[in-house]
Amino acid sequence: MKSVKSAGATRRAAVAPADPDTGESTTYAVPALEKGLDVVEFLSAQERPLTLTGIAQALDRSPGELFRIVTVLARRGWIARLADDSYQLTAKLFELAHGYPPNKRLVDVALPVMRAISNDLGQSCHLSVADSGDQLVILAIESNGAAGVFVRTGTRYPLGTTASGRVMLAFGSEEVLAGAQEHSAVERITERPLPSDLPERLARIRARGFEEVVGEWLDAVVDICWPIFNARAEVTAVLAMPFLAIARRRVDVGAARQRAREGAEQISRALGAGDYEACLAAARGRKAAASGEDP
Missing domain, CATH: 1.10.10.10 (Winged helix-like DNA-binding domain superfamily/Winged helix DNA-binding domain)
Known part of the structure; x- marks a missing residue:
């Protein structure tokens, strides 16, 4: 049946x-x-x-x-x-979505960078944007090795329930936050509940500039996520690597974290963003101003 x-x-x-x-x-x-x-x-x-x-x-x-x-x-x-x-x-919906100018430019820029990361480290990676209160995966590169964690293009999760989504919430605009607070486009039957310590997690992400969490959904997998900025120093996407240690590759989490950051910075520069640290500082400042806190 x-x-x-x-x-x-x-x-x-x-x-x-x-x-x-x-x-x-x-x-x-x-x-x-x-x-x-x-x-x-x-x-x-x-x-x-x-x-x-x-x-x-x-x-x-x-x-x-x-x-x-x-x-x-x-x-x-x-x-x-x-x-x-x-x-x-x-595949018409897929083709139309990828032909939509904002996503098309982002995918065109990110594709070679993400392929290089995957080839160098033997890890999968994916690119997500905020869409109607959800994290939407718009590009995914599968590991070229025998093992890896792959997230399919088109996958949706409620913002806040994933590492990528929390980066969007931590640095995103008020529109992103408002969208997350409204009813999401995703059916609410999900195995990903909202973490009870979400505000504390978002504060940690803003402080260090990225999200890294071990075994949140799969044991031994480290989710590493860095924001991608546009020319206005706004978060436009998130680059994520579900890192799985592979003995013969001899790549540790620290090296993977640094490589993912370099990729996010490279994509950001191609989109017209300035200095990456300056973009992070600007995003922190906007969030602090919106909440009435010191940056």
Whole structure:
């Protein structure tokens, strides 16, 4: 029997910006569009293709309701109809996301740097941005060795529950923090609870400039994360390395930490940032000013 992941938490109404006169938000219903988005979001969570009947059952719809929806989605290239009349998501969403100018520039700059890090150390690494209250992985490089920890592109986690997400919260803008406090786009069924000492962790990250945590989710793995800055000295992404000690490589955590920092600094410079230490100091200053504390 095929495993089908629930789509119950993915369906949500479109909410318009607040009315400038009343300050109230208005909810608009566009049934056909919402059905199409339901199908795309649902298929994005499935490991195997599903028939129209299977999709309809999972979404609590009738096949007749979705027939024209999936036909149009297939014609436009968002989903693909296979020989057995099942459907799966195509790479169109991936291609569009990577063609989006901010992410495209970031990925183009980071890719050669991250490949070099992975080749030199035999470690996997990934690049994440803040998106709607979540950490979103937009680029991942797999270790060239026999062992490693790999995080797939497109993976989402709530900010605060991961090392990368905490770096974004520690140095990020007020918009990032506000997004994290609102309902996240990720389904709240997660094995990653928010740490009870989150404020203390964020303070430590700001003090030392990076996050490093041992065995948070996998024993013997050290998550090393450094912020990446743009030309305005704002955190635009986080470079992460889930470090796994490999005997024949003879690379220790200290060397991996330094190499990850160098990579984050190199990417930041390519994006127009100035001195890396100055960017860290500026980010600390902004957070201190926002909270009314001394930097």
